[in-house]
Amino acid sequence: MIKIAAVFGSPRRKGNTSTLLTHAVSGARDAGAQVTEIVLRDLKMSPCLEIYGCKEAGHCVIKDDYGDIEELLQGIDGLMxxxxxxxxxxxxxxKILMDRCNSLWVKKYWIEKKPFGQKNYPRKGLFISVGSTKGKRLFDGALLSVKYFMDALDMELWKSLVFRGIETEGQIAESHAALEDAYEAGKALVLALSDRDSLKSHG
Structure with missing residues (x-):
């Protein structure tokens, strides 16, 4: 069974990105995936302290809720x-979660000494975001950060769903097209991961 982690990064419990991700989760589950939901606002996680205990231990040495997340992220097929x-x-x-995953970057590149410039990633990720303004480059910074965060997880940024001009809580619910896009993206992610497994089994 395809295993996916769904990470809710909004400070709002019922924010617009949370609503979209909930629909993506439904799509993934309807496609047969096992989805574990992670609500970051409910966790106690320190920012990365850059003490590099991970360089010796192979995992983050700070004792908080990140330990369970780090283990989970290493066992999934996909991420939303x-x-x-x-x-x-x-x-x-x-961003705290992303920075704490520096431990996985250290494990991958310093301990396991994998080469930089990987192109054939074994795992896939979906990024969902909304912004209140309509600037052309509104999502550029986030997309770059997410791309390289996912690289640390041996994961390609497979698809991004981004929506401009969304600010008030619940506003995205007025866009049935956006909700449908999120649901279908969740289903498509599972299909893409299933196709990957099919190719591996016939390789």
Whole structure:
């Protein structure tokens, strides 16, 4: 069974990205995936302290809720990450998780010494975001951050769903097309991961 983690990065419980991700989760489950939901605002996680205990241990040595998340992220096939935009990047909750995953970057590149420039990633990720303004480059910073965060997870940024001009809580619910896009993206992610497994079994 395809295993996916769905990370809710909004400070709001019922925010617009949370609504979209909930629909993506439904799509993934309807496609047969096992989805574990992670609500970052409910966790106690320190920012990365850059003490590099991970260089010796192979995992983050800070004792908090990240330990369980780190283990989970290493065992999934796909990731669905949702965050609103704050000053052209992801939320503080999301950025803390991303920075703590520096432990996985260290494990991959310093300990296991994998080469840089990987193109054939074994796993896939979906990023969902909304921003209140309509600027052309509104999502550029977040997309770059997410791309390289996913690289640390041996994962390609497979698809992004981004929506401009969304600010008030619940506003996205007025867009049935956006909700349908999120649902279908969740289903499509599972299909893409299933196709990957099919190709591997016939390779």
């Amino acid at each position: 990450l949702a965050s609103p935009i704050f000053f052209y990047t992801v939320s503080a909750h999301t």
